Amino acid sequence: NAGVTQTPKFQVLKTGQSMTLxxxxxxxHNSMYxxxxxxxxxxxxIYYSASEGTTDKGEVPNGYNASRLNKREFSLRLESAAPSxxxxxxxxxxxxxxxxxxxxxxFGPGTRLxxx
Amino acid sequence: AQTVTQSxxxxxxxxxxxxxxxxxxxxSENNYYLFWYKQxxxxxxILVIRQEAYKQQNATENRFSxxxxxxxxxxxxxxxxxxxxxxxxxxxxxxxxxxxxxLTFGKGTLLTVNP
Numbered sequence: 001n002a003g004v005t006q007t008p009k010f011q012v013l014k015t016g017q018s019m020t021l022x023x024x025x026x027x028x029h030n031s032m033y034x035x036x037x038x039x040x041x042x043x044x045x046i047y048y049s050a051s052e053g054t055t056d057k058g059e060v061p062n063g064y065n066a067s068r069l070n071k072r073e074f075s076l077r078l079e080s081a082a083p084s085x086x087x088x089x090x091x092x093x094x095x096x097x098x099x100x101x102x103x104x105x106x107f108g109p110g111t112r113l114x115x116x
Numbered sequence: 117a118q119t120v121t122q123s124x125x126x127x128x129x130x131x132x133x134x135x136x137x138x139x140x141x142x143x144s145e146n147n148y149y150l151f152w153y154k155q156x157x158x159x160x161x162i163l164v165i166r167q168e169a170y171k172q173q174n175a176t177e178n179r180f181s182x183x184x185x186x187x188x189x190x191x192x193x194x195x196x197x198x199x200x201x202x203x204x205x206x207x208x209x210x211x212x213x214x215x216x217x218x219l220t221f222g223k224g225t226l227l228t229v230n231p
Contacts (some may be wrong), residue, residue, distance in 0.1 A: 042221025102149030
């Protein structure tokens with residue numbers, strides 16, 4: 001099993017450009033998440049999907065939109081990229097849906113995004 | 117809101133020695149879960165160990181163990197027989213019970229294992 005995969009691994013954008021980060025998991029997990037990691041900080045939740053067909057905002061959703069395409073795939077879109085969105089983006093998944101019980105989250109390898 | 121504090125930005129240890137990484141958290145919840153994740157230079161986030169707050173027994177996973185002090189809101193990670201491959205950033209994380217969607221992370225501790 002590949003676990004959680006993310007594409008692309010690296011991306012450079014100019015201010016104002018748009019792009020979509022892709023995430024897929026092959027563990028038949030119900031919940032999926034998008035985090036960003038900035039220097040000197042831990043990961044912060046951008047969006048999550050507790051189950052197929054649902055999407056909710058996390059701690060830092062401004063400037064992003066997320067789509068749960070199907071059970072396997074969860075994408076994150078930047079409509080008009082800004083330098084403040086330069087970060088490393090991680091996708092994660094966990095088995096349970098909705099209000100689980102401390103369900104462990106498994107992470108992808110990350111996407112390093114630079115916005116000039 | 118919950119907060120997680122890792123007071124040691126960097127630590128180093130000699131190969132085969134034991135090292136303890138500190139983590140404290142602030143919450144008014146009684147039901148919650150705590151995690152330690154490892155992030156090596158490859159950047160992959162890897163689960164090291166987890167602890168349920170309702171369990172009094174400290175979790176262990178091979179060379180990794182925790183010292184969970186619920187009253188003191190402390191959750192330290194002990195790495196025994198340190199290996200070069202343990203060199204990584206270590207993150208402590210908190211999850212409120214009944215909610216599997218929000219992990220709150222500390223800022224991390226960079227651990228270097230020296231030969």
